[in-house]
Amino acid sequence: MKRPLFFFGTLCHPALLEVVVGDVSHLSLTPAELPGYRVFAASEGPFPAIVQDASATASGLLVEGLTDGDIARLDYYEEAFGYTLVDETLTTGQNVRVYMPPAGEFTFLGPWNVDDWARAHGRMSVLAATEVISYMGQKSPGDIAAMFPMIRARAWSVMNAENSRHGARTLDGQVSVKDMRRPYANYFALEEYDLTHERFDGGTTPEVMRAVFRAPDAALVLPYDPVRDRVLLVEQMRMGPLARGDRVLWQLEPVAGRLDPGEAPQEAARREALEEAGLTIGEMFAVAEAYCSPGNSSEFYYIYVGFADLPDDVAGTGGLDEEDEDIRSHVLSFDQLMDMCDELQLANAPLIMSAYWLARHRDRLRAMS
Numbered sequence: 001m002k003r004p005l006f007f008f009g010t011l012c013h014p015a016l017l018e019v020v021v022g023d024v025s026h027l028s029l030t031p032a033e034l035p036g037y038r039v040f041a042a043s044e045g046p047f048p049a050i051v052q053d054a055s056a057t058a059s060g061l062l063v064e065g066l067t068d069g070d071i072a073r074l075d076y077y078e079e080a081f082g083y084t085l086v087d088e089t090l091t092t093g094q095n096v097r098v099y100m101p102p103a104g105e106f107t108f109l110g111p112w113n114v115d116d117w118a119r120a121h122g123r124m125s126v127l128a129a130t131e132v133i134s135y136m137g138q139k140s141p142g143d144i145a146a147m148f149p150m151i152r153a154r155a156w157s158v159m160n161a162e163n164s165r166h167g168a169r170t171l172d173g174q175v176s177v178k179d180m181r182r183p184y185a186n187y188f189a190l191e192e193y194d195l196t197h198e199r200f201d202g203g204t205t206p207e208v209m210r211a212v213f214r215a216p217d218a219a220l221v222l223p224y225d226p227v228r229d230r231v232l233l234v235e236q237m238r239m240g241p242l243a244r245g246d247r248v249l250w251q252l253e254p255v256a257g258r259l260d261p262g263e264a265p266q267e268a269a270r271r272e273a274l275e276e277a278g279l280t281i282g283e284m285f286a287v288a289e290a291y292c293s294p295g296n297s298s299e300f301y302y303i304y305v306g307f308a309d310l311p312d313d314v315a316g317t318g319g320l321d322e323e324d325e326d327i328r329s330h331v332l333s334f335d336q337l338m339d340m341c342d343e344l345q346l347a348n349a350p351l352i353m354s355a356y357w358l359a360r361h362r363d364r365l366r367a368m369s
Contacts, residue, residue: 035057246347276318
């Protein structure tokens with residue numbers, strides 16, 4: 001018989017446990033306590049950590065009835081985060097095994113409660129775990145650890161998609177996914193779907209295969225100084241032009257970056273403006289919420305124009321070293337920006353969209369300054 005496990009953290013959430021283990025109907029789950037340990041919310045979270053504390057007792061779940069297959073799935077999931085099994089004894093005297101984090105890995109943020117965590121982060125964690133466990137047998141736990149920030153970002157994008165505001169005048173039809181494969185996954189992912197979907201005439205298509213590029217949602221902001229009537233653009237080398245064979249590999253763009261898990265679009269835009277150009281963005285105005293290319297990509301853009309102070313010396317270089325960013329900024333007058341649009345000198349669609357939005361609303365924005 002397999003030694004039972006004690007869970008103190010997110011695996012106490014039934015929906016997450018079911019994703020990681022699969023069928024849980026054969027398991028016995030009962031409340032239990034582990035003496036000599038304290039559970040806390042980690043500042044590196046959202047998740048808990050556990051430390052030895054002779055004066056404390058950790059509450060959790062005793063899990064019995066685990067099969068070899070269950071343990072293999074749990075090992076794969078937990079090893080991606082550096083957790084390993086150790087032998088411990090519950091307050092009842094029962095011997096158990098516990099997935100423990102590396103010593104000194106996490107810092108204390110405050111008390112942790114599974115129900116509070118589930119309300120705030122459970123859905124995103126379940127979505128992320130679903131992708132993680134799909135790689136079992138294909139990728140190592142180390143690979144998963146490297147990919148996990150983007151896995152969580154994709155999960156956050158799914159949650160954002162559930163609240164999309166577009167869709168007027170479109171068919172509310174049925175799509176039946178027969179199979180989904182992920183032939184490539186690293187920083188980004190490529191997915192293949194076998195599906196049928198409802199037709200406008202009420203019928204159903206034959207089964208077809210479609211591929212889609214999976215990327216997290218992104219926030220973009222065009223910094224605009226209404227007093228000086230100028231904008232700031234950023235420039236960096238881009239892979240799209242390189243792959244296409246474009247003679248121009250460095251592109252002019254608005255400030256842009258992906259949404260971190262749990263981050264609102266405007267928060268992401270403000271953060272990216274500070275990281276990429278050293279700018280503090282004031283009031284922001286929504287330009288569009290749109291897919292970059294819905295026929296082949298999940299990438300979704302939240303596009304803004306944002307007020308910023310743009311003196312003559314604001315342009316320079318920036319970006320985060322840890323993300324290998326090399327970014328140069330440029331200040332252009334509004335007229336220069338529009339001339340570049342008219343002369344087809346810009347190749348970034350969100351920038352062009354933002355420029356024409358600014359042209360439409362410029363008088364109003366200048367009157368606000």
